[in-house]
Amino acid sequence: MAIDLPTIWAAIIAFAVLAYVVLDGFDLGVGILFPFFPQRHERDLMTNSIAPVWDGNETWLVLGGGGLMAVFPVVYATVLPALYMPIIVMLLALIFRGVAFEFRWRTQRASHYWDYGFWIGSTLAGFMQGIALGALVEGIEIADRQYVGGWWDWLSPFSILTGVAVVIGYALLGACWLNLKTLGDIQQRARRIAMITGVLMLGLIGAVSLWSPFINQVYFERWFSWPTAFFSAFVPLLLAVCAVALWHGLTTDKHLQPFLAALGLFVLSFVGLGISFYPYIVPGSLTIEEAAAPDSSLMFLLVGAAVMIPTILAYTAYAYWVFRGKMDPEEGYH
Amino acid sequence: MTFGMTAEILARIQFAFTISFHFIFPAFSIGTASYLAVLNALWLWKRDVAYLKLFEYWKTIFAITFGMGVVSGIVMSYQFGTNWSVFSDRAGAVIGPLMGYEVLTAFFLEAGFLGIALFGRKRVGDGLHMFAVAAVAVGTLISATWITSANSWMHTPAGYGIDANGNFFPEDWWAIIFNPSFPYRMTHTILAAFLTTAFAVGAVGAWHLLRDRSNRQAQIMFSMAMWMAAIVTPMQILVGDMHGINTLEHQPAKIAAMEGHYETHTDGAPLIIFGIPDDEAEKTHFAIEIPKLGSLILTHELDGTVRGLKEWAREDRPPALIPFFTFRIMVGLGLLMFATGLWSLWARWRRNLFTNTWLHRAALVMGPSGFVAVLAGWYTTEVGRQPYTVYGLMRTADSLSPVDAPAVGASLVAFIIVYFLVFGAGVFYLLRLMRRVPVMEEDHELDKGPHRAAGITPGPAQEEPIREGHSSGN
Helix, strand or coil: CCCCHHHHHHHHHHHHHHHHHHHHHHHHHHHHCHHHCCCHHHHHHHHHHHCCCHHHHHHHHHHHHHHHHHHCHHHHHHHHHHCHHHHHHHHHHHHHHHHHHHHCCCCCCCHHHHHHHHHHHHHHHHHHHHHHHHHHHHCCCEECCEECCCCCCCCCHHHHHHHHHHHHHHHHHHHHHHHHHCCHHHHHHHHHHHHHHHHHHHHHHHHHHHHHHHCCHHHHHHHHCCCHHHHHHHHHHHHHHHHHHHHHHHHCCCCCHHHHHHHHHHHHHHHHHHHHHCCEEECCCEEHHHHCCCHHHHHHHHHHHHHHHHHHHHHHHHHHHHCCCCCCHHHHCC | CCCCCCHHHHHHHHHHHHHHHHHHHHHHHHHHHHHHHHHHHHHHHHCCHHHHHHHHHHHHHHHHHHHHHHHHHHHHHHHHHHHCHHHHHHHHHHHHHHHHHHHHHHHHHHHHHHHHHHHCHHHHHHHHHHHHHHHHHHHHHHHHHHHHHHHHHHHCCCCEEECCCCCEEECCHHHHHCCCCHHHHHHHHHHHHHHHHHHHHHHHHHHHHHHCCCCHHHHHHHHHHHHHHHHHHHHHHHHHHHHHHHHHHHCHHHHHHHHCCCCCECCCCCEEEEEEEECCCCEEEEEEEECCHHHHHHHCCCCCCECCHHHCCHHHCCCCHHHHHHHHHHHHHHHHHHHHHHHHHHHHHCCCCCCCHHHHHHHHHCCCHHHHHHHHHHHHHHHHHCCEEECCCEEHHHCCCCCCHHHHHHHHHHHHHHHHHHHHHHHHHHHHHHHCCCCCCCCCHHHCCCCCCCCCCCCHHHCCCCCCCHHHCC
């Protein structure tokens, strides 16, 4: 594994995508759980708990997209047309979800419609992201730097499975977030949901893991042949540790531990994907090396990224710190 | 769902539609963010609750506008790939890093500090809150800088090379960022955003003055807005003129389209005040002209040469009709803004700024002028850039994704329905918020919001006594 500019950038893009998935994951998850919390005051508390941070979370999605165009333009130019419909639906879903934060306060009569928008938007966005992931794992047809597949290639039993898995995973993150941010009845229910979605999530991770080696011979070799098998053996082991930590935290009234354990599940699943993909960036079609923009582009943006990403992480952490702790039901709406 | 159109036309309509909706939100929120920073600074400096009340009043409006800008902007960042993948592939190495820098230096800054600016005053104290408000304002300006740089490069490409596959690659980043039209376009765009906000704020102030001319908050916002109108509009006209001269140098065909000139004039071109350009007949019908004025404005000489569209092959010409009219709409509105600014100065001098009902009515009517002018200017420059995406180098027709027309058509319909529904509701809520009287009482039913999203018990900085009017600070 040579450390050159394309590899560094692949790592940065992977980091941006992971940051997006876990950060927007928990706030989309809060939206996905709306039907289980029908009371107005519950939903106020839920949206207020993510209102100060959701916009920053979603910016990682823009970095993933914008960054991809800058450093792997051919990936951006082939993957997005290949995933045309899931991407468009995701964007529209994110619109409903994003405006609902403000709109639901601006009307009394129509407020519950925006709540529906928040729920459906969050769920659909997560589902489409999962479908996009599944379609990418299955591979997309590229010839002469262009997408040459059909318009429904992304739709398959496997991509639907990954779509469901992502929605369940986000719901788990959202439930663990509520366990962290609330007390009393809401926290109790969130905890029960976290247990159920946690079990489902582990089952789905297992299903996807067992299925994917048979989609592509490369994955099979990656997982079961030396030396990568060394890493791929570690991933399930650590997954088991996270699963135990999650369950233990939920059953012993821990508030932060389940959230961290759920994040761990996501990080490990993502690492598993990374092991499967490398050295490809689009499995089977484009390697990191051949998809990279000229070094001058990579270097120019790397200077900025090296300075800015730590800075961004610092002030993002600060923003989370400012809004830390339990939600006060009296404070949010008055 | 192709409506008998090609994928290229559908994709262009989709881009024009989504970016038009997107553009009006940042055009407003760039100015509003700076306005909020000024209001908050005035409140901290003078400790006059009127400024705090105004800050809270406009903060809610800003939050909605900014939210709509964010979600419509995410669409833009992905649309390059979905609909214009060949462009993205070929120009991505040059234009992508500019957008990457926009995300790294601006979007995160805005988003990271927005929560604190909106909900965090009592949690972090006045000083850090001011810092957060200023960070959001600076973020919007940095964002505008990068994106106009990227856009300008597409108009006046520089600092690039083209490899064997026809892909652009960067040679000189300084030349790419500071490409020839960038300084003019950036200044023109940011001033336009400030004017958009100024006239929107002025209209809201005027509306409330027409109801109660003694309302102090309304007086303050109206007065601030009219200072902006009086000072910034002349600056904008000057910058616009320089931008036009820059365009004449680099994109003369665009100027010819804007002016409705098909013939080249070597002995002084007339200014066509009105007419109907006809690309088929290569003639501007019903032209009302002022001799020599066109050359005077464009070249600052009575007999300066102005080239006409016939100098270019038909397939290399921009269509003239849209730039011709949108340019006139923009300039016309600019002159009306200038007149409003002068009128306000006169009223100020006569000491009837807050009692001059006719001025207030005029300012109310001028409320949407900035939005219309921004869009009209945008159409002028973008349609005038046709038939290229990268001017002179890459054609729009060659930039398209290998998409089928039905896919683009269906997504276009979805965008239209969702945008009108969502942003229509958003604009309705904005207008309703603007209708609220900016008073000291804090019992507006609609003033509630996801405010001060709660957390731990407030620390020392938040425990200071609540000042009068401060409890609405959320």
